[in-house]
Amino acid sequence: MDQQKLEKILNRIREGDVRVVSRLIRNLEDRIPEAKEVIKYIYPHTGQARVVGITGAPGAGKSTITDFLISSYRKQGKTVGVLAVDPTSPFTGGALLGDRVRMQDHAGDSGVFIRSLATRGALGGLSAAVEDAIHVLDVMGKDVIIIETVGTGQSEVDIMNNAHTIVVVLTPGMGDDVQTIKAGIMEIADIFVINKGDQPNAAKLFMDLMRALDMMQECPGGWKPPIVKLGTTANPIKYAEEIDELRKKIDEHLKFLEDKKIIEQREKRKARVQLINAIESQVLVPIIDSLEKDGTLQNMVEKIANKQVSAHEFAEEIKNMFCKKEQ
Amino acid sequence: MANRKLRIMVAKPGLDGHDRGARILARFFRDSGYEVIYTGCHQTPEQIVEAALQEDVDLIGLSCLSGAHKELFPKVVKLLKEKGADDIVVIGGGIIPEQDFQYLYDHGIKAVFTPGTPLEEIKKWIDENVKVREELV
Numbered sequence: 001m002d003q004q005k006l007e008k009i010l011n012r013i014r015e016g017d018v019r020v021v022s023r024l025i026r027n028l029e030d031r032i033p034e035a036k037e038v039i040k041y042i043y044p045h046t047g048q049a050r051v052v053g054i055t056g057a058p059g060a061g062k063s064t065i066t067d068f069l070i071s072s073y074r075k076q077g078k079t080v081g082v083l084a085v086d087p088t089s090p091f092t093g094g095a096l097l098g099d100r101v102r103m104q105d106h107a108g109d110s111g112v113f114i115r116s117l118a119t120r121g122a123l124g125g126l127s128a129a130v131e132d133a134i135h136v137l138d139v140m141g142k143d144v145i146i147i148e149t150v151g152t153g154q155s156e157v158d159i160m161n162n163a164h165t166i167v168v169v170l171t172p173g174m175g176d177d178v179q180t181i182k183a184g185i186m187e188i189a190d191i192f193v194i195n196k197g198d199q200p201n202a203a204k205l206f207m208d209l210m211r212a213l214d215m216m217q218e219c220p221g222g223w224k225p226p227i228v229k230l231g232t233t234a235n236p237i238k239y240a241e242e243i244d245e246l247r248k249k250i251d252e253h254l255k256f257l258e259d260k261k262i263i264e265q266r267e268k269r270k271a272r273v274q275l276i277n278a279i280e281s282q283v284l285v286p287i288i289d290s291l292e293k294d295g296t297l298q299n300m301v302e303k304i305a306n307k308q309v310s311a312h313e314f315a316e317e318i319k320n321m322f323c324k325k326e327q
Numbered sequence: 328m329a330n331r332k333l334r335i336m337v338a339k340p341g342l343d344g345h346d347r348g349a350r351i352l353a354r355f356f357r358d359s360g361y362e363v364i365y366t367g368c369h370q371t372p373e374q375i376v377e378a379a380l381q382e383d384v385d386l387i388g389l390s391c392l393s394g395a396h397k398e399l400f401p402k403v404v405k406l407l408k409e410k411g412a413d414d415i416v417v418i419g420g421g422i423i424p425e426q427d428f429q430y431l432y433d434h435g436i437k438a439v440f441t442p443g444t445p446l447e448e449i450k451k452w453i454d455e456n457v458k459v460r461e462e463l464v
Binding site for chain 1: 331334353356363364365367
């Protein structure tokens with residue numbers, strides 16, 4: 001693609017052209033090579049958006065919470081992008097993406113962009129295209145990007161490499177108190193939500209969680225994950241108020257990340273994963289190992305985090321380097 | 328490595344809440360290897376078109392059992408045209424009298440499938456008639 005066309009695409013994304021944005025995300029999912037070219041070109045314009053991950057078991061209420069969070073952010077004048085992931089069938093490759101059913105009230109609001117993605121074989125709770133789709137919505141100018149993972153079990157933790165703040169949604173009745181001290185998803189929460197708080201055992205879950213948090217070692221910078229209790233959407237006004245509280249906790253966490261300069265660490269953690277994914281798609285694991293040994297990898301991570309160069313650009317460089325060696 | 332996958336939206340415009348047919352189709356499309364965006368009942372044409380654009384679908388399947396198909400289906404086609412998205416194919420289904428078929432065809436609905444249609448017939452129609460738009464800008 002020539003410079004002129006790339007510039008045109010960049011401008012269309014910045015103007016909020018829905019068709020260009022949604023097709024570009026589609027092309028990333030379908031692995032159309034020119035989509036990566038576009039990402040390389042627009043990458044230096046990313047870095048403005050704040051990314052919030054919502055994860056939890058199937059049916060825990062992630063889509064409903066996302067729906068109410070959108071409204072809460074809109075009341076604050078913030079624009080919102082949503083990437084909602086649902087599973088791909090391991091048998092047919094098809095998918096039924098149904099998260100939008102709970103997000104109907106934002107039609108006609110150009111400050112909201114919602115896109116459903118299928119996992120297409122990815123096992124970490126997201127889709128391989130999510131990482132780049134975040135860049136696209138970032139360049140589109142969305143202030144907040146909410147990532148809703150697939151319904152997760154215990155170990156689908158890819159969201160931790162894609163979001164600034166991670167909200168883990170729990171519901172009562174999912175097991176005994178040992179569940180709350182297991183490794184995996186319980187460790188990655190910056191904020192816990194107890195949803196469906198009107199149900200029996202909600203108080204017990206709260207107590208179990210409090211005890212588990214007391215046992216927890218201190219998080220970097222001294223953040224202690226708060227627990228936000230939500231009731232039921234049968235009382236939508238009260239639920240919306242409770243979601244406002246959740247939104248405030250997310251804001252507090254983001255402010256904490258910025259104040260304590262931890263956000264740079266998270267960006268670097270994210271940049272590192274982006275780079276590794278990009279290299280893996282082009283070359284083999286031994287090459288990654290050799291890069292890690294001589295420190296090249298770490299230097300690259302620095303530049304990605306500084307928004308100077310995209311991960312895809314580095315991947316191509318490395319590929320050429322190793323092809324030449326073979327000849 | 329590139330792998331185009333057809334994206335289909337199944338939506339119910341209007342006020343009826345009978346979505347069994349729509350759900351059967353959504354599930355059938357899933358089992359046929361397509362990606363299906365299911366948006367549920369009680370949709371306005373505006374909601375349907377906005378979701379279709381954000382989801383970048385190639386096909387919209389509208390289901391209506393209330394008798395309002397002559398009003399609602401053409402409205403969806405019209406809105407798509409206004410948004411410069413008339414490359415998205417619209418088909419319809421539900422309780423639709425045969426004498427209304429021509430009216431719907433004349434207003435841009437590309438096919439109509441009523442109860443009893445074998446699911447394979449719908450899939451065959453889609454595979455023959457729906458192509459993915461290729462240009463980005």
